Amino acid sequence: NYKFWATQPVPRFDDKAAADKKIVAEGPIKEVDINKVPTKPSPLVEGFEWSEIDLLDAAQLQEVQDLLCNHYVEDDEAMFRFNYLNETLNWALKAPGWRKSWHVGVRATKSRKLVAFISGVPVRLNVRDRLVNTAEINFLCIHKKLRSKRLAPVLIMEITRRCNLEGIFQAIYTAGVVLPKPVASCRYFHRALDWEKLYNVGFSPLPHGSTKIRQIAKYRLPERTVTPGLRLMRAEDADQVTDLLARYMKRVKMAQEFNKEEVLHWFVDNETDPKSAKRVVWTYVVEDADKKITDFFSFYCLESSVIHNASHSSTIRAAYLFYYASESAFEQQSEDDDVLKTRLNLLVKDALILAKQAKFDVFNALTLLDNPLFLSDQKFGPGDGQLHYYLFNYRTADLPSGVDSRNVV
Ligand code: YNC
Ligand code: MG
Incomplete structure (x- = not known):
């Protein structure tokens, strides 16, 4: 019955207005007087006790990594748990405009041990036709021994206070659990790159009536990519990528806005070697003969540890499809030849090949953006996991997603 969430400025499940865009009062649910926000x-x-975490200090970064590695998100059957590497945490938590005050920890007073964490980074979010300054809240995590003690609401109220003090009154967050009330809901899809490994660790079943050999053959990929002009993105591509991404994302109803600095942060990795184990994000652009960038796609690395593997400790190296864009979205689409669909299938197939080369075991994508145009053609299958998108203190009509998801990121 959501005792905590019922007290918060979020839409209720029976909020009829949110379902109907004609009568919804678009905008903040509650006005906050910044002068009344507690300073402590x-x-x-x-x-x-509370403890602001300094992620510029390698030791504190490692403490967050250790907490998440042992206590963060698991699947429903508790077989796998996200394993964020330090490089990935740096990427996610030190985005342009980040502040230390939004990296909030709880320590045991005596032992100094970090037992809980919650974070925010600033995000400019386009919601329908408005630009909303938000915090993206992520990495809410409580040590397993401190669960079900109502600490999560305390962490959420503390990060809210810290956002409010900076003049931020809206937030965006995602969760696998259902809370009042998703603005959009997506399903995870998975495309095996190393089917045999996924089978051995218990991630992929052997479908009834199939054989291992047939499964391996089904997911086999060519050695080389096929899109002419495809290459790794470089810093000097940032202006063109920023412009293409902004135009492409105008087609959806809710999306983060990226300036050039943010494009450099989110898409260009400090590691130049695409095979480096420390690399977090891979971005490829398609450049035509006039040096114009016509398309790009990106994916990032997020490992999961296999929790109860008797024989050996094992991790699944998963590539997550990130942002992409294509000029073909703006070309004339005819009835018997969907230019965008054809193009995205070509690009995503190359993304799979490149991810395979970079030793990923599986390629994951959600049912958002234009993904439904290629998921089944590229042999992605639906997973068990859902991802719900939430806005805090902001009301807008529900965003369609899922099969017809050209509306949300
Ligand atoms: C969750 N994921 O419903 P009610 S996602 C939000 N997000 O409240 P307790 C959650 N709320 O129902 P526990 C939540 N999960 O009474 C549970 N809740 O209203 C609600 N897991 O608190 C729950 N990380 O402390 C209930 O529960 C209340 O000890 C119960 O702690 C929960 O990062 C949790 O999945 C999730 O570490 C911390 O289970 C713990 O179980 C855990 O008794 C594994 O809490 C890791 C995990 C969550 C990943 C994420 C996004 C978080 C968004 C938080 C909301 C932000 C709102 C905006 C704030 C800024 C506003 C501005 C401006
Ligand atoms: Mg608790």
Whole structure:
């Protein structure tokens, strides 16, 4: 019955207005007077204290990594758990405009051990026709021994206070669980790159009536990419990519806005070697003969540890499809030849080949953006996981997603 969430400025499940865009009052749910925001955190229970985490300090970054590695998100059957590497945390938590005050920890007073964490980074979000300054809240995590003690609401209220103090009153966040009330919901799809490994760790079943040999053959990929002019994105491509991405994302109803600095941060990795184990994000552009960038796609690395693997500790190296864009979206689409669909299938197939070369085991994508145009053609299959998108203190009509998802990122 959502005792905590019922007290928060979020739409309720029976909020009829949100379902109907004709009567919805678009915008903030509650006005906050910045002068009334408490300047100090509310106290924690005896034995615990607040601790701002300095992610520029390698030791503190490692503490966050250790907490998440042991206590962060698992699948429903508790077989796999996200394993964020330090490089990935740096990428996610030190985005342009990041502030230390939004990296919030809880420590046990005596042992100094980090037992909980929540974070935010600033995001300019386009929602329908408005630009909303938000915090993207992520990495909410509580040590397994401190679960079900109502600490999560305390963390959420503390990050809210810290956002409010900076003049930010709206937030965006995603979760696998259902809370009041998703603005959009997506399903995870998976495309095996190393089917045999996925089968051995229990991620992929052997479908009834198939054989291992047939499964391996089904997911075999060519050695080389086929799109002419495809190459790794470089810093000097940032202006063109920023412009193409902005035009492409205008086609959806809710999306983050990226300036050039943000494009450089989110798409150009400091590692130049595409095979480096420390690389976080891979971005490829298609450049034509006039040096114009006509398309790009990107994916990032997120490992999952296999939790109860008796024989050996094992990880699944997953590539997650990130942003992409294509000029073909603006070309004339005819009835018997969907130019965009054809183009995206070509690009995503190359993304699979490049991910395979970079030793990924699986390629994941959600049912958002134009993904439904290529998911089944590229042999992605639906997974168990859902991802719900939430806005805090902002009301807008529900965004269509899923099969017809050309509306949300
Ligand atoms: C969740 N994921 O419903 P009610 S996603 C938000 N997001 O409240 P307790 C959640 N709320 O129902 P536990 C939530 N999961 O009474 C549970 N809740 O209203 C709600 N897991 O608190 C829940 N990370 O402390 C209930 O529960 C209340 O000890 C119960 O802690 C929960 O990062 C959790 O999945 C998730 O570490 C921390 O289970 C813990 O179980 C855990 O008794 C594994 O909490 C890791 C995990 C969540 C990943 C994520 C996005 C978080 C968004 C938080 C909301 C932000 C709102 C905007 C704030 C800024 C506003 C501005 C401006
Ligand atoms: Mg708790």
